[in-house]
Amino acid sequence: MAADTSSRWSPEGSPDRWHLALSIVVATWAIWNLATIETATWGATAAGFVAFAIASGPIAASSVGTRVGARFREVGYTGRALVIAGFAVGIWGAVPLLGVSAARVSSFGLGGMLGVVAVIVVRAGHSHVARDA
Numbered sequence: 001m002a003a004d005t006s007s008r009w010s011p012e013g014s015p016d017r018w019h020l021a022l023s024i025v026v027a028t029w030a031i032w033n034l035a036t037i038e039t040a041t042w043g044a045t046a047a048g049f050v051a052f053a054i055a056s057g058p059i060a061a062s063s064v065g066t067r068v069g070a071r072f073r074e075v076g077y078t079g080r081a082l083v084i085a086g087f088a089v090g091i092w093g094a095v096p097l098l099g100v101s102a103a104r105v106s107s108f109g110l111g112g113m114l115g116v117v118a119v120i121v122v123r124a125g126h127s128h129v130a131r132d133a
Contacts, residue, residue, distance in 0.1 A: 026117055
């Protein structure tokens, strides 16, 4: 039988009410954006959902993911903000050079947000079931 690695997905433990409330806000915002933009690319949305869910769930729980997460936390809030801002600038700078539409990138990002929300909900459900058992 395969080992259950979902219990290791959250190094800080199960999501608290703040995480769940923020997840609801993010999911609502992402769904609203996808519903109101005329150029949503559903394939990119699905790809973003899967990619981010895998990256923030099982990959983050792997030995490599654990080391990357520890290093990311070591750089502090300013370092994290700089890494995230640099990544965002790099993506938005590469989009026109690669000829990828902004709608596709936005759809991928919105799907990614929903993927992370899904991982948080799974973590919360798993911890609730484990607590009741």
